[in-house]
Amino acid sequence: MSAASVNGTAATGGFRTLTLSCVNRPGIVAAISHKLFELGANITEAQQFDDTESGKFFMRVVFSPFEGWKPERLIPEISALAAEFGMTWTIKENARPTRVILMVSKFDHCLVDLLYRWRVGELAIEPVGIIANHPASVYEGVDFCGIPFHYLPVTGSTKAVQETLVLQLVEETGTELVVLARYMQILSNEMAAKLSGRCINIHHSFLPGFKGARPYHQAHERGVKLIGATAHFVTHDLDEGPIIEQDVERISHADTPEDLIRKGRDIERRVLARAVRYYTEQRAILNGRKTIVFLD
Incomplete structure (x- = not known):
């Protein structure tokens, strides 16, 4: 079952951080990167870890609005992608304490x-x-x-x-x-x-x-x-x-x-x-x- 915690709103600009975890399988990094590109976001930092003991995959991605930024689509489309991969995920606006x-x-x-x-x-x-x-x-x-x-x-x-x-x-x-x-x-x-x-x-x-x-x-x-x-x-x-x-x-x-x-x-x-x-x-x-x- 997927779970999401969304902090802040998708409508404002500025840097955001997406974190996720799920059962590891091919295509996760490609899917996240392509989705953010489609939404008009620019990835400025990305870290990932494949835990071979548990078979889980973990990722942290920092991104910011770029050309064609579509903030109203951010949460719905990341939610759909998370459901597809069974991800637990969060998005946080970096500027918000x-x-x-x-x-x-x-x-x-x-x-x-x-x-x-x-x-x-x-x-x-x-x-x-x-x-x-x-x-x-x-x-x-x-x-x-x-x-x-x-x-x-x-x-x-x-x-x-x-x-x-x-x-x-x-x-x-x-x-x-x-x-x-x-x-x-x-x-x-x-x-x-x-x-x-x-x-x-x-x-x-x-x-x-x-x-x-x-x-x-x-x-x-x-x-x-x-x-x-x-x-x-x-x-x-x-x-x-x-x-x-x-x-x-x-x-x-x-x-x-x-x-x-x-x-x-x-x-x-x-x-x-x-x-x-x-x-x-x-x-x-x-x-x-x-x-x-x-x-x-």
């Missing part, structure tokens, strides 16, 4: 970093809300730039109600991506299912070796030589969703637990920012328990 909700707990380093990258134009996002399970006073000194702040505390007995409120905000704001910017709460299976494919988490890469409290202290006690971070799509499997981005940094015997924490936070910031950028630029495509990431 992705509507994002940022969720945070006590540690705000990832939140602050994402807000900065948004302010300077590095990330094409539109933050429509910040959700925290701590009051605003915890984030004294953080400039929320007028973004609505929602204090939604959560306990074991209130988790279902709190998640209902979160999903209401997602729906009301037209949120396309939820970012767990060091949100130190486990989402319920129901919540993870409803946000499937549009929720990104960040965590240190010590799992599953060092679980629980004080993981950097545990790592220091074991004398680890590399620390890192992982950004992934959220699923019902805790911290085991499809990986989008990872990074590591070498450390030495001279580093204290505090050094590890400082360096770890820096890795978390940059890994999460890259993962969010890959998502907004339509570079990350789900492939079962893995992702296809078309790097620039």
Whole structure:
């Protein structure tokens, strides 16, 4: 069965990105290229991957209006082509920022970093809300730039109600991506299912070796030589969703637990920012328990 997600309208100009996946067969690239040519579009970037293990084909195409551009035919004709090949596909207008909700707990380093990258134009996002399970006073000194702040505390007995409120905000704001910017709460299976494919988490890469409290202290006690971070799509499997981005940094015997924490936070910031950028630029495509990431 094919599925389509269309962001923006076909009537305006500017660059667009088409992503697709389907069972591999001859003629897919030719069909897409010819169809875009017929519609008066000029392909400026194209990436593809044939997954021989699953037999699936993945493609990302950036195109812009050219001579004879027929915007009113774009969605209907791509839809028809997708039905023919059994494609799952999306089209996004590149100039339109992705509507994002940022969720945070006590540690705000990832939140602050994402807000900065948004302010300077590095990330094409539109933050429509910040959700925290701590009051605003915890984030004294953080400039929320007028973004609505929602204090939604959560306990074991209130988790279902709190998640209902979160999903209401997602729906009301037209949120396309939820970012767990060091949100130190486990989402319920129901919540993870409803946000499937549009929720990104960040965590240190010590799992599953060092679980629980004080993981950097545990790592220091074991004398680890590399620390890192992982950004992934959220699923019902805790911290085991499809990986989008990872990074590591070498450390030495001279580093204290505090050094590890400082360096770890820096890795978390940059890994999460890259993962969010890959998502907004339509570079990350789900492939079962893995992702296809078309790097620039």
